[in-house]
Amino acid sequence: MSVCPGDNIIQLYLQKQKVANLFELLKNLKRLETLVLRNFVDLPEHSFLSLRKLVTLHIDNTPLPILDVTDCIPSLHNLILSGTSTEEIQGISNLRKLQRITLLFLPLRHIPSGLNQMKELREITFVNLNLENLPQNWTSCKFLAKFYVEPVFFDGNEKLYFSDTLTDIDISNDIVYEFCSYQEFCIRMIEREKVTLPFHLKCIICYSLFRHPCTNSVGHTYCRECISRWMKLRLTDPQTNVVLRTKSIHPNNLIEILLQEFLEKHQNLYDPVSKILSNPKENLATNSSDPSYFPLP
Ligand SMILES: [Zn+2]
Structure with a gap:
């Protein structure tokens, strides 16, 4: 990899890098909007502090027991963690522009504190987490349009409250706490998109x-x-x-x-990396207080 200070890079997809000063290099980029880190051995603590202009961050298949985003990445719109070892996410409410959060296959036990107070949030996708409960009141998320959570221990008598922008809700409330395989997850995501099945x-x-x-x-x-x-x-x-x-x-x-x-063939419907790479426009920074940034149905 060759990254020079002052470079203008919009998307960067890194696999198994062992560059000691990787984040020092990234800090010097003039522009970096999408960063995908896949199959890293470890990520240095506070490594994301320097990425001030990042819009999309996806960390995949990398040990990361605690993700602390306090005081970093104020520009982030999309946060995706898949197959990381994350048990805890701290400081999420500092990501004031966060619109989409996707957490897949993590041992996370609690929804990041303050998530249901985040004003710009549009989409929540949580699959195969270790969630023990869900906050009930989501009405502060005024633009929330998609809420997809499975599976979760969820007492059917408990009510969840949303603002009326929510058009797409799916919560698995099976009594049997069943994890789906990765293939099953892919199939469900494709079927949700109403793709014509051969x-x-x-x-x-x-x-x-x-x-x-x-x-x-x-x-x-x-x-x-x-x-x-x-x-x-x-x-x-x-x-x-x-x-x-x-x-x-x-x-x-x-x-x-x-x-x-x-x-x-339909990888872009379930794999967040393919989704990002196949549709770069969706991830460009825009004025996040403008609700048209994410097309509400
Ligand atoms: Zn069948």
């Missing part, structure tokens, strides 16, 4: 993309769960009603590969 990748029992596609003795493929549940009730083929001679099913590796290819 016929050959759809299960005709659940009408969704295949989960663990398995083929029965007459050569038809269904989700493993779907066909197992079906055969507990009747020993027929769901597609043709033919009576089956055996309950045996086997994983369909070809369909699994095609499914993977389909997921990769």
Whole structure:
């Protein structure tokens, strides 16, 4: 990597860097709006202090037990942590311009303190955290439009309060505290976006993309769960009603590969890095008090 003081870099995507003075170098950039740090061995404490103009920060798959953003990155609009070891986020209310927060696959147990008071917040996406509870009152987030949290221990009798800008809410309140796999997460994100699903990748029992596609003795493929549940009730083929001679099913590796290819093709719908890199305009700094910056439906 070669970064020179005074350089004008808008997006920087770094993997496994071991540059001792990385953040010293970044500090000297004239302009740096998006920073993606993936697969780092460690990040020095307070390393983000110097990044005064950053708009989007994504840290992926990197040890980072505590993220302390007190006194740093006042310009940040988008914060994304995925697969980091973060148990605690401190000082979030200092990110006064924060509009989107995405936390995926972290051992985080509590919502960052003060998050539900943040005036500019538009989007919350929390998946597979260790959350024990949720603050009830979100009405201070006047522009909040999307609230996607799963899973969480959530007592159905407790109410959550939002401002009326909220159009998209999804909270998994299953009693069973079930973590989804990364593939399951990708599939759910794609299905939320109402992408047309190819016929050959759809299960005709659940009408969704295949989960663990398995083929029965007459050569038809269904989700493993779907066909197992079906055969507990009747020993027929769901597609043709033919009576089956055996309950045996086997994983369909070809369909699994095609499914993977389909997921990769739509990576920008679930992978925050692809999302950022495929749509740089969305991450440019604008006047954050202007609600049109994030198009409200
Ligand atoms: Zn199914």
